[in-house]
Amino acid sequence: MQKEMKAFKALGDENRLTILSLLYGGEKCACMLLEEMKISQPTLSHHMKILCDANLVESRKEGKWMHYRLAENGLRDITDFLQNLMTKEE
Numbered sequence: 001m002q003k004e005m006k007a008f009k010a011l012g013d014e015n016r017l018t019i020l021s022l023l024y025g026g027e028k029c030a031c032m033l034l035e036e037m038k039i040s041q042p043t044l045s046h047h048m049k050i051l052c053d054a055n056l057v058e059s060r061k062e063g064k065w066m067h068y069r070l071a072e073n074g075l076r077d078i079t080d081f082l083q084n085l086m087t088k089e090e
Contacts, residue, residue: 003055007078010054015039016047020070023057027069 010016015037022028022036034044048068051057055074059066 003077004081007054007056007074010050010056013047013050015043016051019047019051019068020056023068023070027067029062030066030068033068 011020018037019033022033030041030044030048034041037044048057048059048066051068052059052071055071055077057068057074058071059068061067
């Protein structure tokens with residue numbers, strides 16, 4: 001239940017939901033996210049840490065920039081959790 005709590009807490013912020021929407025189109029460099037969101041680098045780092053810790057986003061370093069993509073396994077876990085809740089109701 002801890003991982004679900006962490007994921008839902010991460011999803012409870014408008015900026016983080018925007019980041020997930022931007023990553024839906026595929027991997028993006030932090031520089032692209034900064035440009036599209038018009039936020040500071042420390043603010044982006046804060047949000048990305050929360051999303052990565054919640055296993056919703058994965059990162060890799062290339063040169064001086066981080067590149068981010070959706071973490072399919074983490075997103076699948078949340079989807080499965082919600083699906084199980086719906087199944088229990090029926």
